[in-house]
Amino acid sequence: MTDLLQTLLNGVAVGSGYALMGIAMVIIYKTSEVVNFAQGEMALVSVFFTYMILHTYGVPFFYAFPLAALFAVFVGCVLEFTILRRAKEQNVLGMIIVTIGLEMVLIGLVSWKFGAEQKVMPFPISTYDTLMIGNLFATTLEALTFAIVWVIMLGLFLFFRFSRLGLAMKATQQNKVAARLMGIRTNRVLMFTWGISSLVGCVAGILIAPKSMEPFMMWDPMLKGFSGAVVGGMTSIPGAVFGAYLVGIVENLFGQYAYMEFKSAVAFAIIVIVLCVKPSGIFARHYVKKV
Amino acid sequence: MSVLLEVKNIETYYDLIYAVRGVSLSVEEGGITTVLGNNGAGKSTILKTIMGLIDDQPDKGTIEFDGKRIDGKETEDIVRMGIAYVPEGREVFNELTVQENLLMGAHTRKDRSALKHDFEKIYSYFPILADRVNQWAGTLSGGEQQMLAIGRALMSRPRLLILDEPSLGLSPLLVKEIFEIIKIIRNQGVTILLVEQNARKALGISDFGLILENGRFVMAGPCCQLLEDQDVKEFYLGFKAQESAKGYQRWKRKKRWR
Numbered sequence A: 001m002t003d004l005l006q007t008l009l010n011g012v013a014v015g016s017g018y019a020l021m022g023i024a025m026v027i028i029y030k031t032s033e034v035v036n037f038a039q040g041e042m043a044l045v046s047v048f049f050t051y052m053i054l055h056t057y058g059v060p061f062f063y064a065f066p067l068a069a070l071f072a073v074f075v076g077c078v079l080e081f082t083i084l085r086r087a088k089e090q091n092v093l094g095m096i097i098v099t100i101g102l103e104m105v106l107i108g109l110v111s112w113k114f115g116a117e118q119k120v121m122p123f124p125i126s127t128y129d130t131l132m133i134g135n136l137f138a139t140t141l142e143a144l145t146f147a148i149v150w151v152i153m154l155g156l157f158l159f160f161r162f163s164r165l166g167l168a169m170k171a172t173q174q175n176k177v178a179a180r181l182m183g184i185r186t187n188r189v190l191m192f193t194w195g196i197s198s199l200v201g202c203v204a205g206i207l208i209a210p211k212s213m214e215p216f217m218m219w220d221p222m223l224k225g226f227s228g229a230v231v232g233g234m235t236s237i238p239g240a241v242f243g244a245y246l247v248g249i250v251e252n253l254f255g256q257y258a259y260m261e262f263k264s265a266v267a268f269a270i271i272v273i274v275l276c277v278k279p280s281g282i283f284a285r286h287y288v289k290k291v
Numbered sequence B: 001m002s003v004l005l006e007v008k009n010i011e012t013y014y015d016l017i018y019a020v021r022g023v024s025l026s027v028e029e030g031g032i033t034t035v036l037g038n039n040g041a042g043k044s045t046i047l048k049t050i051m052g053l054i055d056d057q058p059d060k061g062t063i064e065f066d067g068k069r070i071d072g073k074e075t076e077d078i079v080r081m082g083i084a085y086v087p088e089g090r091e092v093f094n095e096l097t098v099q100e101n102l103l104m105g106a107h108t109r110k111d112r113s114a115l116k117h118d119f120e121k122i123y124s125y126f127p128i129l130a131d132r133v134n135q136w137a138g139t140l141s142g143g144e145q146q147m148l149a150i151g152r153a154l155m156s157r158p159r160l161l162i163l164d165e166p167s168l169g170l171s172p173l174l175v176k177e178i179f180e181i182i183k184i185i186r187n188q189g190v191t192i193l194l195v196e197q198n199a200r201k202a203l204g205i206s207d208f209g210l211i212l213e214n215g216r217f218v219m220a221g222p223c224c225q226l227l228e229d230q231d232v233k234e235f236y237l238g239f240k241a242q243e244s245a246k247g248y249q250r251w252k253r254k255k256r257w258r
């Protein structure tokens, strides 16, 4: 029994990392209907930037993390402005190719600048610190990640609900022409959406980096976050979070009780099954246009 | 009276389709100007061109608002100059509530404290919206969406309100109500440019009317004059023309129109 609970807890713990990537992808998908396969690598760039200022320049954590956040927003905005906006007339397939291309360029840049070997990310919490909850245990880092997911989820909820910019983003998502007719500068809104999404991705990356840091570190979390988001309907932030938990739990159960080797493949089996049973995802709550 | 909106000789293409073929119109400040015309005449295209919604158009001609050129500007900037536009087909934000939709209309306003008063004004024009404040706009009926779209446009406190077929798909009673409200809005000092199929009602409340055919204006004049015009009566108001002996006159007139 404890065994099973521990496996579930581990599932939620890894799922939290995926959840952040899922949230980041949902934010972009909702506003621009682009499935951003470069999400992981955008985060990667921010993570290596953080590594650089922490490790090479010795900036204290207290300044380094806000700096990293600013940098991440900047990266998101710049990529939208310089690349995605130019390619905007494309169809869905075209946009996917553009983001995959972008992903490869970014991964190449990071490998070229920093090399492909494992790095050690300086981080305030050691990966060996653990917490006991009853007779289950989790690392402190996992607990922190879990908490941050909920803080971000709540923050985004409040932002979209009550802030002027958040409301403008929702309006732009729903009807771009009408949003422009309200005087909303939709291009800027889109750019900022990429900035916020990049920021969430960067948080995910920084929390994943203490465990493993090399140029391919974000590939797996990104794909699994994406699976989680698809399970959650691709347009719902809480949906993406619970989808990511599900992916984490199922892959851990599978690894524990069936085949360790195929643990990762499970995420994709989940996508396929969900898409067959409920194509709009489990949490999709979408207004259906009257015909 | 001064001219608020001056459109001079604009031509608009949708790729190779020549939709507006050299059109001029001026909208007097404080009045209601109506554009009538058959389906596909190009009425909506003129409005979209004014609002800068068609990329790289107008191809030729100029548009001035309050003495300043607006052709070639971004839609957002045109809106911010004080023009509000209610498009054909409402275009409300489906997954925002009625209240949030109205709030979006006020997006560019700086005087946030005055918003409450404007909300109340809109709800007094359209009491049914007040009952639906927290309902998603996408779940409103077509008529309610139309009211919401007009209310949303008013929330920006525009100087010029452009309406594209506000009576489309509404019950006769509601049509009457909408036209009453358009009159009230005008009386509060908002200039109105109206596109309508409902010629009799539209000319009834307007000061000046223009008739568009195949991308060109074929007639323009004060509304009282248009209402008396033989051709307008026959083709837009549904009066039967008197049959001439050889049917000649009817043919000749038709040719002028179509």
Ligand SMILES: Nc1ncnc2c1ncn2[C@@H]1O[C@H](COP(=O)(O)OP(=O)(O)OP(=O)(O)O)[C@@H](O)[C@H]1O
Pocket (backbone or CB within 6 Å): B014, B017, B019, B037, B038, B039, B040, B041, B042, B043, B044, B045, B046, B088
């Ligand atoms: N997006 C578009 N692409 C290509 N052609 C268009 C487009 N929109 C309109 N047209 C064409 O331009 C012409 C004018 O259309 P417009 O919508 O302005 O007509 P309208 O006078 O508003 O008609 P209605 O009374 O039916 O609304 C039509 O022939 C139409 O087929």
Ligand SMILES: [Mg+2]
Pocket (backbone or CB within 6 Å): B043, B044, B045, B088, B164
């Ligand atoms: Mg039209």
